[in-house]
Amino acid sequence: MTYDDGTEAVRGVSLDVGDGEFFGFLGPNGAGKTTTIKTLVTLLHPTEGSVRINGYDTKADPQAVRESIGYMAQETSIDFELTPRENLRVACRMYGVPTEEREDRIEELLDLVDLRDVADKRAETFSGGMQKRLDTATVLVHRPPVVFLDEPTTGLDPEARLRVWNYFEEINDRGTTVFLTTQYLEEANELCDRLAILQDGQITHTGTPDELKSAIGTETVTLTLQDASEENQRRVIDTVRRLGALDAVAIERTADGVAIEADNARSATSDLFTELAAANATITDFDVQSPTLDDVFLTLAGEDDVGATGAAGDTVRAQEVRR
Ligand code: ADP
Numbered sequence: 001m002t003y004d005d006g007t008e009a010v011r012g013v014s015l016d017v018g019d020g021e022f023f024g025f026l027g028p029n030g031a032g033k034t035t036t037i038k039t040l041v042t043l044l045h046p047t048e049g050s051v052r053i054n055g056y057d058t059k060a061d062p063q064a065v066r067e068s069i070g071y072m073a074q075e076t077s078i079d080f081e082l083t084p085r086e087n088l089r090v091a092c093r094m095y096g097v098p099t100e101e102r103e104d105r106i107e108e109l110l111d112l113v114d115l116r117d118v119a120d121k122r123a124e125t126f127s128g129g130m131q132k133r134l135d136t137a138t139v140l141v142h143r144p145p146v147v148f149l150d151e152p153t154t155g156l157d158p159e160a161r162l163r164v165w166n167y168f169e170e171i172n173d174r175g176t177t178v179f180l181t182t183q184y185l186e187e188a189n190e191l192c193d194r195l196a197i198l199q200d201g202q203i204t205h206t207g208t209p210d211e212l213k214s215a216i217g218t219e220t221v222t223l224t225l226q227d228a229s230e231e232n233q234r235r236v237i238d239t240v241r242r243l244g245a246l247d248a249v250a251i252e253r254t255a256d257g258v259a260i261e262a263d264n265a266r267s268a269t270s271d272l273f274t275e276l277a278a279a280n281a282t283i284t285d286f287d288v289q290s291p292t293l294d295d296v297f298l299t300l301a302g303e304d305d306v307g308a309t310g311a312a313g314d315t316v317r318a319q320e321v322r323r
Helices: 033-040 062-067 084-094 099-112 128-138 158-173 185-191 209-216 230-242 269-278 293-309
Strands: 022-026 069-072 146-150 177-182 194-199 202-207 219-225 248-253 257-262 283-289
Touching: 022 033, 022 158, 022 185, 033 146, 033 177, 062 069, 084 099, 084 128, 099 128, 099 158, 128 158, 158 177, 158 185, 177 185, 185 293, 194 209, 202 209, 209 293, 219 230, 219 269, 230 248, 230 257, 230 269, 269 283
Parallel strands: 022 177, 022 194, 069 146, 146 177
Antiparallel strands: 194 202, 219 257, 219 283, 248 257
């Protein structure tokens, strides 16, 4: 997708999102998330390629696409002068919800986003979290099978964010497909069945949060030794090095033991303990840490830096993923 001023904001993005999936688009500021989502919801036309939503082509049949989706933009669409009930009535009219169904639908949504108690108060007095919840409700009045949420929790405090996450999960549990963009790794990890990482307008990785973590990061086993003398630490390190079952990337002495970084640290721990027991090294405590999505992101950002200098050649191309 190229803007009129020549900015190529999104390049070669190709993805399939399945029915009922909670799909995340994760990337830093300026990565192209909003451009992508606006293309998906028919507000922008792709310069090349095509998009199908609910079976409709966004270029050939934009109206059918719009009627079958909910879209929550970064900027709120609610009218602060109006109450939640009034905002929902406006949304019902806008989305053409049959008159006889409107009141029931509104009550159901007020319950869903927990705004019944304030349903007749003007929205201008609401906290950021309450406004987001109302915004979420307004894009659901026509019961769309797919909703698009563009950075829905930016600017919310942690508690409000948690609450909003609950509503998104509930919407998804009801069978709605959710496509969400976020800058927050924790959010993607918590909510998404699958996610794509977008950087500089290209998808660099796609997978479940667990797949991305295990594909990219390494695991770390930290051992606390009863005898943490340098001599004993060196003996343990030798034992670890000899252990064929463990693909150690790095082994270090720590204040009270040894830390081992490996691709398969978790699955190799029982072999490791057997071997250390045979070597008479007594372990008083141990901890295994899996990589976090932060590690994944840092690793990717690092790869990207290398790519930018040309040393690593081409960066990873967007990939097509089918369920
Ligand atoms: P994100 O949502 O991930 O923060 P955006 O899709 O907003 O990223 O922006 C992607 C790139 O496109 C950025 O380099 C941004 O400056 C550029 N961009 C966004 N909107 C426009 C526009 N209307 N005209 C020109 N360039 C734009």
